[in-house]
Amino acid sequence: MKGSKRSEWAGILFILYLLIAPSAAGAAFGPDEWLEYRMNDSNNPVFKQEGVAPLEATTFKTGDEIRSTPVVAGDRMFVGNHNTGDMFAFDIKTGEQLWQSQAPNWVHSEMIYHDGTVYVGFGNRFFQGNGLRGTEESGVMAVDAETGETKWQTSTGGEVMPTPVFNDRYVYAATGDRQLYKMEAETGEVLDTIDLGHVVSMSSPNYYNGKLFIGSGHPQPYTFSAIDLTRDEVTWQTEMPKAFAGLDDVPPAIEDDIVVTTALEEPKQLSLKEVYEHYGLLETYKEMGKSLTGDRKEHPEHVIYAMDTGTGEVLWKESLGYGEMVENNKSGAPMIYDGTIYVGSPITKKFYAYDLKTGERLWDFQNTVIKAPPVADEGVVYFSNAKGFVHALDADTGEEVGRKKLGGTLAPSGPIIMNDTLIVGSQDSKVYALPTEDIRNGSDEFTADLEPPEKSQFSFLTVVYGIPLVTFVVLVTILIVAVRKSRKTKIEK
Numbered sequence: 438m439k440g441s442k443r444s445e446w447a448g449i450l451f452i453l454y455l456l457i458a459p460s461a462a463g464a465a466f467g468p469d470e471w472l473e474y475r476m477n478d479s480n481n482p483v484f485k486q487e488g489v490a491p492l493e494a495t496t497f498k499t500g501d502e503i504r505s506t507p508v509v510a511g512d513r514m515f516v517g518n519h520n521t522g523d524m525f526a527f528d529i530k531t532g533e534q535l536w537q538s539q540a541p542n543w544v545h546s547e548m549i550y551h552d553g554t555v556y557v558g559f560g561n562r563f564f565q566g567n568g569l570r571g572t573e574e575s576g577v578m579a580v581d582a583e584t585g586e587t588k589w590q591t592s593t594g595g596e597v598m599p600t601p602v603f604n605d606r607y608v609y610a611a612t613g614d615r616q617l618y619k620m621e622a623e624t625g626e627v628l629d630t631i632d633l634g635h636v637v638s639m640s641s642p643n644y645y646n647g648k649l650f651i652g653s654g655h656p657q658p659y660t661f662s663a664i665d666l667t668r669d670e671v672t673w674q675t676e677m678p679k680a681f682a683g684l685d686d687v688p689p690a691i692e693d694d695i696v697v698t699t700a701l702e703e704p705k706q707l708s709l710k711e712v713y714e715h716y717g718l719l720e721t722y723k724e725m726g727k728s729l730t731g732d733r734k735e736h737p738e739h740v741i742y743a744m745d746t747g748t749g750e751v752l753w754k755e756s757l758g759y760g761e762m763v764e765n766n767k768s769g770a771p772m773i774y775d776g777t778i779y780v781g782s783p784i785t786k787k788f789y790a791y792d793l794k795t796g797e798r799l800w801d802f803q804n805t806v807i808k809a810p811p812v813a814d815e816g817v818v819y820f821s822n823a824k825g826f827v828h829a830l831d832a833d834t835g836e837e838v839g840r841k842k843l844g845g846t847l848a849p850s851g852p853i854i855m856n857d858t859l860i861v862g863s864q865d866s867k868v869y870a871l872p873t874e875d876i877r878n879g880s881d882e883f884t885a886d887l888e889p890p891e892k893s894q895f896s897f898l899t900v901v902y903g904i905p906l907v908t909f910v911v912l913v914t915i916l917i918v919a920v921r922k923s924r925k926t927k928i929e930k
Contacts, residue, residue: 467509471550474600474641479773480690482853483814491857491872503862506850510550517544536585541574545598555580560596570613570636571596589625600641611637641688654685673749683768692773694746699768704735739784753796760784766808766849774813781807786886800835805886809851821847829876841879843869
């Protein structure tokens, strides 16, 4: 009897478990929706479903370069191609390609998702003769997430390389024709255009407390804007008079009423001592030679800004440092995690941690060209670089935990983490997915673009000027000895 009752209770408990507990096997791998660039305000796209294990290391093949972030919604992954405008949907669990579709131009935008529909921007970076950006076709399209069929396509006067935002039945898109478009999500009908006054390159709008926040460029001065969506008007604009690149490329990150972005400010000629400190002796001599012709090299300064989301007031501004200019994506994109800003620099080739409230630099980590926003989870921050590596660092100390070599130049839009699986696109046309544990345990060989060791004023003077002086003295001495020897030979004859 006792055994029978135990079996009965066990059966009841098992039925209750099936009714109340989530089924790990049936749980979706990704979130129900993905409404903006990198999923959330902090630009830290991390999602976990209890009982869902990480994927095994998997590669998803597309047809061309990937420069946007792969978007995962439910059990599907959506990603677009750079040159061709091809768009793909994959079953994230099996790796099966579900459909392939086509946009009229480049796809740098994420393929955001809401209620069975994917929304994506398209356009290229080339300038029109009138100063607007985006040649050939530009616009936004809505695609059926199940089939890849186009639901609607709306044209804009300039590129839509920034990721659109879905909010309250509307789709918003910042463009290369200096406008913010408001479209009906069901039909694509343009309901309003808000004049930003400046070209937006790839600064994907960030939705926060009823406003969109966007960085923009030409015409100068470069400007950062907040747009009130209840009134469809610009609330405030903050001018960055020294900025000349990057502000229009960088999607801002937001937390605790602070919006963070970066830009390059006006380049300057470094002093010979600064050239020596950063680039070594050979480059210093080159610059000394160029001083005679007035052809000295100029170096941009990479700057990070923190602004009040309500007023646009710059709360603090810090320099990441000076360095060499790079092509495209000239300014690193920030991410915020647990009150700390994490950002890489393609200019200084370092990865940084800053206190969100004070702007204090907490640590930095020497690496190589870094353009993409990082992602952080469980006390570890992961960033990708232009050499195809993903590095894992302790978020508090900056100490390297591990690293893994993937392939190609990893996308400037950065990695995401879904159920302890890091997913990142690459310009080698593939999406790489692997357990974060593989990265933390990895130790693939990597050589950083190290700075020369710190040098003192004495070192600068003795090496830079001392070597030529010593060389001159030696040459003069050799010449004097040679002349005396020649004279002595003649006298003896």
